[in-house]
Amino acid sequence: MQLIIAGKAHPEDQAGQALIQAWSHFIQRTEARPHVIFLSDYDMLLTEHLVQGVDVWINTPRRPWEACGTSGMKVLVNGGLNLSELDGWWAEAYTPEVGWALGDGLEHGDDPARNEIEAEELYALLEQKVIPEFYTRDKQGIPTDWVARMRESMARLTPRFSANRTVREYTERYYLPAATACRERAVDKGEMGARIVAWRNALDREWAKLRFGEAMIEQKGDRCLFEIQVYLDGLDPDAVRVELYAEGINGGEPVRVEMIRGPNLVGAENGYLFSAQVEAARPATDYTARVIPHLQGCAVPLETSKILWQR
Numbered sequence: 001m002q003l004i005i006a007g008k009a010h011p012e013d014q015a016g017q018a019l020i021q022a023w024s025h026f027i028q029r030t031e032a033r034p035h036v037i038f039l040s041d042y043d044m045l046l047t048e049h050l051v052q053g054v055d056v057w058i059n060t061p062r063r064p065w066e067a068c069g070t071s072g073m074k075v076l077v078n079g080g081l082n083l084s085e086l087d088g089w090w091a092e093a094y095t096p097e098v099g100w101a102l103g104d105g106l107e108h109g110d111d112p113a114r115n116e117i118e119a120e121e122l123y124a125l126l127e128q129k130v131i132p133e134f135y136t137r138d139k140q141g142i143p144t145d146w147v148a149r150m151r152e153s154m155a156r157l158t159p160r161f162s163a164n165r166t167v168r169e170y171t172e173r174y175y176l177p178a179a180t181a182c183r184e185r186a187v188d189k190g191e192m193g194a195r196i197v198a199w200r201n202a203l204d205r206e207w208a209k210l211r212f213g214e215a216m217i218e219q220k221g222d223r224c225l226f227e228i229q230v231y232l233d234g235l236d237p238d239a240v241r242v243e244l245y246a247e248g249i250n251g252g253e254p255v256r257v258e259m260i261r262g263p264n265l266v267g268a269e270n271g272y273l274f275s276a277q278v279e280a281a282r283p284a285t286d287y288t289a290r291v292i293p294h295l296q297g298c299a300v301p302l303e304t305s306k307i308l309w310q311r
């Protein structure tokens with residue numbers, strides 16, 4: 001086995017520098033010299049050679065410190081296999097058919113015992129799985145199981161972990177809709193753009209004066225009826241939306257129910273009764289009413305982050 005090490009430590013990263021120093025001491029040992037090399041000045045040119053040349057890419061961060069792991073992705077199209085900690089991209093990508101995994105996918109802080117355990121795991125994997133698979137060859141000298149794993153890795157992972165997919169998704173989900181929205185706003189000498197500016201100015205002018213009045217909650221069988229008074233002062237009622245909000249359960253999506261604007265409140269110039277019904281399964285106290293800006297074609301809260309919560 002040939003171990004090729006490359007990497008850089010940030011000038012402020014003393015632990016990283018000490019690690020590289022420890023490696024350069026280790027590789028000077030006579031028994032290590034034929035098998036280990038450290039390549040200095042890690043940069044994109046060097047990476048290009050590395051990802052094309054290696055058979056196994058080993059990445060051993062301490063979970064959760066791998067930000068992503070792009071270098072492991074670069075290996076894929078070159079037919080290299082990954083043996084890495086279940087962290088960053090590998091926690092998403094790993095299945096037994098495509099490579100090898102270290103760790104249990106859990107976080108253990110900087111418990112030094114963990115280093116020992118995972119070092120043993122790494123040696124065991126290399127000795128018992130990776131190296132035998134690489135050197136088990138058929139009559140033509142082909143490592144058939146290894147080649148099968150390369151094919152699985154390339155076929156399953158390259159479409160998902162590629163810059164092509166990323167750029168396409170950004171283009172389709174964000175850049176093209178943004179370009180369309182920009183064109184819509186420019187039509188008729190920027191009629192819609194002007195409307196947005198007027199809307200935002202009105203929000204700035206009136207927002208501090210908005211207020212909630214009385215709230216009423218009534219259970220009706222398995223439904224719960226919420227009614228709340230909202231005073232909009234000088235603001236066009238169509239410039240906002242009133243909704244009931246509840247946090248998601250167990251990390252799920254939050255619940256947002258639009259409240260319907262009812263009749264003008266007696267004696268108020270621009271006050272309304274808003275109402276909505278929800279299932280009574282959750283306690284009524286889970287729900288809070290809020291006013292948020294609304295304008296067709298405008299992204300809230302991206303373009304205005306105003307919000308008024310019921311107290």
Ligand SMILES: *Cc1c(COP(=O)(O)O)cnc(C)c1O
Binds near residue numbers: 042071072074
């Ligand atoms: C890919 C690459 C990195 C990032 O590697 P990670 O595994 O994501 O940390 C850093 N430096 C160079 C030169 C690279 O080519």
